[in-house]
Amino acid sequence: MVLRDRFKGKISAGAMEFLNSLRVDREMIMEDIWLNQAHVIMLERQGIVPREDAAKILSALDDLKAEAMAGGFQLKEELEDVHMNVESYVTEKAGQAGGKMHTARSRNDQVVTDVRMKLRGEILETVGLLITLDRTLLKLAEKSKSTVMPGYTHLQHAQPITLGFWASSYAEMFFRDIERMLGSYSRVNSSPLGACALSGTSFPIDRKFTARLLGFDSLQENALDAVSSRDFILESLSSLAILTSNLSRLSEELVLWSTEEFSLIEMPDEFSAGSSIMPQKKNPDLAELIRGSAGRTYGNLVQALTAVKGITSGYNRDLQEDRALLWDSFRVVNSSVEIMNGILAGVKWNDKRMFALVEDGFSCATELANSLVMKEGMPFRKAHSVTGKLVKSLIKEGKNFKDISDVRKLLKKEGIELSEKDLRNLLDPSKAVSASRSIGGTSPAEVGRVAKSLKKELLVKEKSLKGKRKGIEDAGKETEKLVREIV
Ligand code: ARG
Numbered sequence: 264m265v266l267r268d269r270f271k272g273k274i275s276a277g278a279m280e281f282l283n284s285l286r287v288d289r290e291m292i293m294e295d296i297w298l299n300q301a302h303v304i305m306l307e308r309q310g311i312v313p314r315e316d317a318a319k320i321l322s323a324l325d326d327l328k329a330e331a332m333a334g335g336f337q338l339k340e341e342l343e344d345v346h347m348n349v350e351s352y353v354t355e356k357a358g359q360a361g362g363k364m365h366t367a368r369s370r371n372d373q374v375v376t377d378v379r380m381k382l383r384g385e386i387l388e389t390v391g392l393l394i395t396l397d398r399t400l401l402k403l404a405e406k407s408k409s410t411v412m413p414g415y416t417h418l419q420h421a422q423p424i425t426l427g428f429w430a431s432s433y434a435e436m437f438f439r440d441i442e443r444m445l446g447s448y449s450r451v452n453s454s455p456l457g458a459c460a461l462s463g464t465s466f467p468i469d470r471k472f473t474a475r476l477l478g479f480d481s482l483q484e485n486a487l488d489a490v491s492s493r494d495f496i497l498e499s500l501s502s503l504a505i506l507t508s509n510l511s512r513l514s515e516e517l518v519l520w521s522t523e524e525f526s527l528i529e530m531p532d533e534f535s536a537g538s539s540i541m542p543q544k545k546n547p548d549l550a551e552l553i554r555g556s557a558g559r560t561y562g563n564l565v566q567a568l569t570a571v572k573g574i575t576s577g578y579n580r581d582l583q584e585d586r587a588l589l590w591d592s593f594r595v596v597n598s599s600v601e602i603m604n605g606i607l608a609g610v611k612w613n614d615k616r617m618f619a620l621v622e623d624g625f626s627c628a629t630e631l632a633n634s635l636v637m638k639e640g641m642p643f644r645k646a647h648s649v650t651g652k653l654v655k656s657l658i659k660e661g662k663n664f665k666d667i668s669d670v671r672k673l674l675k676k677e678g679i680e681l682s683e684k685d686l687r688n689l690l691d692p693s694k695a696v697s698a699s700r701s702i703g704g705t706s707p708a709e710v711g712r713v714a715k716s717l718k719k720e721l722l723v724k725e726k727s728l729k730g731k732r733k734g735i736e737d738a739g740k741e742t743e744k745l746v747r748e749i750v
Pocket residue numbers: 284343344345370371374578580582583
């Protein structure tokens with residue numbers, strides 16, 4: 264048992280099982296080792312720990328790193344958490360010197376530093392996956408920028424759009440998720456190390472130096488805030504919750520479109536499941552699971568918000584809860600993004616059916632009303648009413664906009680003379696789509712322009728992602744170099 268010299272009695276086995284954080288700490292072993300290396304290098308540089316002791320500690324950390332990388336390092340429950348496990352390993356190997364490792368710091372600044380280091384990697388991983396997903400959507404957007412399909416409002420046929428337009432709407436959505444996650448990165452990648460328990464320290468530590476060695480971009484200055492705040496975790500959990508909301512909407516749309524009734528798409532076999540009793544079934548289970556994952560990320564966010572809302576200044580053990588939620592959300596989000604990418608890359612789009620649904624209906628009604636305004640100089644309200652009546656009469660006769668001569672006759676009754684050729688042009692879904700040339704409209708020209716510019720912006724995000732990864736890698740190399748100088 265550790266840290267219990269002031270106690271008379273032992274902690275009970277049940278209490279230790281309840282208290283220990285091994286199940287959420289496992290993922291941070293490498294981060295904790297790196298943190299210890301940077302801290303010890305700094306202690307030696309500042310003259311707080313003699314070089315020969317620093318060498319012993321760093322060499323024990325080397326052994327531990329090798330063991331951990333080979334998967335051979337077993338965390339012991341009686342040592343409470345990853346930090347005490349690492350310290351105990353080092354002390355066993357380095358003897359007395361090991362006891363100097365925990366000078367001028369606390370588990371309070373240590374744990375939140377580890378979490379921030381692990382979290383920044385998770386953010387970059389998700390952003391990378393989102394960039395791939397966005398590229399798949401943009402590829403689809405460019406390929407199908409002239410593929411006409413019904414656009415829906417209230418899930419009723421509204422106006423014709425293109426499949427490419429639809430795809431680029433999701434590309435824009437996920438681009439915002441990328442921005443949101445990268446936006447939170449600077450608040451995550453900031454070092455709390457050196458805050459110690461809550462008030463800083465009287466040892467002459469160099470916080471900026473350890474921050475640099477650990478690849479942080481800045482310092483969390485106020486020591487009390489640095490150890491007590493977890494809003495950076497809440498922010499990430501919110502971003503993930505929003506992202507899964509977007510993914511869930513996309514999933515729902517694909518599930519719906521793959522039904523017999525819609526028949527707009529066929530799901531790829533590789534991302535569909537069968538039924539145990541109905542041999543004919545091909546179920547969109549994968550998309551459904553993505554839709555379901557939103558429930559998990561919302562739950563994790565609400566749990567974390569609730570866990571921290573009553574916490575007083577300074578570290579409280581409730582904070583131990585946040586990590587499990589964080590890692591769980593990242594796990595489910597990352598696989599959801601990857602699976603969604605696979606689904607989109609393999610879906611078969613039923614272009615014919617999409618076009619037929621528009622042609623054999625009334626989706627072009629707004630465009631007809633618009634042309635009455637433009638050609639006949641009619642007020643829009645009047646054009647709306649004339650077109651509405653026309654639709655009513657066509658429905659009564661069991662016709663639609665494809666029946667040009669009927670449309671012509673009915674308009675004539677209203678005193679509107681349009682040639683069949685003109686009408687055919689007006690009610691041509693492809694022409695209606697091409698006419699929506701306003702910024703961000705559904706015309707192929709606009710879809711192409713938006714897709715091109717989003718692609719460029721993705722390159723910028725990718726560059727920023729690579730830069731951040733390199734920054735972390737370089738910091739790792741610098742730490743390693745300094746370790747070798749001392750050991
Ligand atoms: N295992 C703890 C956690 O996960 C580490 C910090 C412990 N600090 C303390 N003052 N008890 O949060």
